[in-house]
Amino acid sequence: MSWFADDMPRPVPHMDDAAFWEGCAERRLLFQHCAGCSTARHPPTPICPVCRSSATQWREAPAHAEVYTYTVIHYAAHAAVKDRLPYVAAVVSFAGLSGVRLVTNLTDCDPGRVRIGMPVRLWWDDIGDGQYLPRFAPLEREASS
Ligand SMILES: [Zn+2]
Structure with missing residues (x-):
């Protein structure tokens, strides 16, 4: 049984945060990091705000x-x-x-x-x-x- 009632709206993953929700399904809290400069960011975005790389890595919190x-x-x-x-x-x-x-x-x-x-x-x-x-x-x- 969930902390809120069962009719609570569920997350709807999209292309930028799908890996975050997949990690949650495995009870792993993953945050997006830039593969170019290692900057961590959340919520996930397609482009690094620091170096503009689109390469990403997901690392455990x-x-x-x-x-x-x-x-x-x-x-x-x-x-x-x-x-x-x-x-x-x-x-x-x-x-x-x-x-x-x-x-x-x-x-x-x-x-x-x-x-x-x-x-x-x-x-x-x-x-x-x-x-x-x-x-x-x-x-x-x-x-x-
Ligand atoms: Zn970067």
């Missing part, structure tokens, strides 16, 4: 990630999210990948205790049909208060 920014959602814009309110939509950054920001959800946390720079860990949300989505939770369990 570093283990360390943190909250770059976030917002707490209190309104259900889609019926599939109403049972999760309030929930955290976050942008996560990765050590050593300055060009990569991943939009995701932060789970297993009190939305009022989320902070920019909070270390987070990846977990894979099984959305069915062999597809997984990368979601994140605080690296350290929150202290009860």
Whole structure:
């Protein structure tokens, strides 16, 4: 069972991000890198913004990630999210990948205790049909208060 309700719209891969979603299906978080200058980028693009090469490589994400920014959602814009309110939509950054920001959800946390720079860990949300989505939770369990 997925973190959101099963009627949540699913990702629709296109030619630039198909390798990203194929990696997710294997529970591997892959980011696009330029084969010319090694610049990492996400979302994937057909041309490197630094050297204009169209040659790409896909590399596994570093283990360390943190909250770059976030917002707490209190309104259900889609019926599939109403049972999760309030929930955290976050942008996560990765050590050593300055060009990569991943939009995701932060789970297993009190939305009022989320902070920019909070270390987070990846977990894979099984959305069915062999597809997984990368979601994140605080690296350290929150202290009860
Ligand atoms: Zn490049």
